[in-house]
Amino acid sequence: MQIHPLITDSATLAALVARLAQSPFVAVDTEFMRENTYWPDLCLIQIADDKEAAAIDPKAKGLDLKPLLDLLVDNEDVLKVFHAGGQDLEIVYNLTGKTPHPLFDTQVAAMALGMGEQVGYSNLVESILGIKLDKGARFTDWGRRPLDKRQIDYAIGDVTHLVEIFPKMLNRLRKTGRGQWLDQEMERLGDPANYENLPEQAWTRIRVPSRKADVLGRLKALAAWREREAQGKNLPRGRIAKDETLADIAAHPPKSQADLAKVRGLSPSWASNDIGGRLIGAIEAATPLSDDEMPPRxxxxxxxxxxxxxxxxxxxxxxxxxxxxxxxxxxxxxxxxxxxxxxxxxxxxxxxxxxxxxxxxxxxxxxxxxxxxxxxxxxxxxxxxxxxxxx
The missing domain is CATH 1.10.150.80 (HRDC domain)
Incomplete structure (x- = not known):
């Protein structure tokens, strides 16, 4: 297999994609950072077929990713193979509003083959290929530039091994007659609705004991407010306010912005700054949850x-x-x-x-x-x- 140098220019990427578009399947992986951001910070994209593999630097100045993204979300003739690809699919969705299709996830396939519920990639490689992976670069800083050779080699290895694993797993599935079982699972995994971050639905992820419509209505408004703040500032939602803080405010709303200084989990400065004003605005605009939205008893x-x-x-x-x-x-x-x-x-x-x-x-x-x-x-x-x- 030909391993290309790190791709940083649009012409080289477009030529690679044109060749890969002739393949029946490609293996795909990404490296990203999200510890300090709301949106995943895409740092590297790896892709391979059975002939060639490359890592692509999405941070390279002037690089046009459109041909690659079109291959992933619009080319129905090429199967896209991931391992535990949920976060990879989320990244593609954030960039395009679509998800890769058609899709095959080797972690899901491993469940159909009795290999465990959430088999890790290194365990899968060792089980099927007999190769023990070096995990030393796994938690590296992928956002740092320049990337060194060890980082790039590690990242490309994720797709070159996947190219070998996929046909073997597919053959096993055919022998067991379970290949068709996975069609529905892959469609569910690839459903774009899974990757929407709708502020109006954010409240459903917060546990709160109350069933009062006014409390839940405030929780819905507060969760939507936090989601928009986090998205706009590109910060983890917990950095804006913790779930328990929102639940407490929903149950015991402050009477004025000045009262925010007394709320545990909020900075005293919110009693007078703009973000505190927007929080109070969300509370004041809240309406009781409708009967249709009420959770089951x-x-x-x-x-x-x-x-x-x-x-x-x-x-x-x-x-x-x-x-x-x-x-x-x-x-x-x-x-x-x-x-x-x-x-x-x-x-x-x-x-x-x-x-x-x-x-x-x-x-x-x-x-x-x-x-x-x-x-x-x-x-x-x-x-x-x-x-x-x-x-």
């Missing part, structure tokens, strides 16, 4: 209550049994909240009651909940057996 949530919790525990045991028998990671089959939903009587809108998940696990989960199946032990192994439900 706790006593209606799946899995709560003693009986519901016991049923959910039985479903988790069944999931372990079916996962072991099929050699598929439990997380790929069903999530805990789905099991709790089944236990609570929900039957609509659950992935585990559709397609291959239903065949592998969902139909037995329903049978267990409805009393048509029970656990037993045979030769020291937990198995399921059909029973006649009581009249």
């Amino acid at each position: 706790e006593d209606r949530k799946p899995g709560l209550g003693k009986e519901g919790a016991l049923v959910a525990d039985l479903l988790k045991l069944l999931l372990k049994v079916r996962s072991r028998e099929s050699d598929v990671a439990p997380r790929l089959i069903a999530r805990s909240d789905e099991l709790e939903a089944i236990a609570a009587g929900q039957r609509e809108g659950l992935a585990l009651l559709e397609g291959w998940r239903y065949d592998l696990f969902g139909k037995d989960a329903l049978a267990l909940v409805e009393g048509r199946m029970a656990f037993s032990v045979r030769k020291g192994r937990m198995v399921m057996s059909e029973v006649t439900p009581p009249e």
Whole structure:
């Protein structure tokens, strides 16, 4: 495989992309920093097919990334291969408003092959290729320039190994007949809605005990205010205000901006500065949460209550049994909240009651909940057996 020098000019990048566009698939990875920013700071892009590989410096002056981004989000003929690509997809979405498509994620594929729920890249490389990676450059400062040879070699290795791993994993999936299982997973991973940062939805990520519409309405307004402040200043949202601070203000709103000096977690200067004024403005503009937006009551949530919790525990045991028998990671089959939903009587809108998940696990989960199946032990192994439900 040809390894190119670091690409820093538009002509070289455009020529590389033109060649890669003729390949059936490309492996892609990124290096970025986000400890001190809201938006990920893209520092390096690595891409390869089975013939050539290169690292691209997005910070290079005058570099036009458009041909590369077009390849990732608009070229339907080239499959884009990532490992644990969620944050890579987020970066591409932030740059284009789209996500790479079509898509293959080797971490998700590893779950279908029984290799674990969140197998790391180095473990995957060692398992499939027998190569032990040097992790020394993993936590390097990717924003520093110039990048040294060790950093670039480490970064390119992520895609050159991925190029070798992908066909081997694809072959295993074909042999097991599980390749089609992943189509839905890849579509879900690549859904652009996953990567939207809508200020109006930010409140749903904050835990607050109150169900009062006015409190939740203020929380929604405060969370949206914080999100916009963080985006505009390109700072982590926690640097603006912590979740618990917003929850406290929503429950006990200050009567005036001067009262912000008394709020734990805020700087006293907010009692008189512009950001404090915008916070007060958000509180004053808040309206009670509408009935349609109100979260479900706790006593209606799946899995709560003693009986519901016991049923959910039985479903988790069944999931372990079916996962072991099929050699598929439990997380790929069903999530805990789905099991709790089944236990609570929900039957609509659950992935585990559709397609291959239903065949592998969902139909037995329903049978267990409805009393048509029970656990037993045979030769020291937990198995399921059909029973006649009581009249």
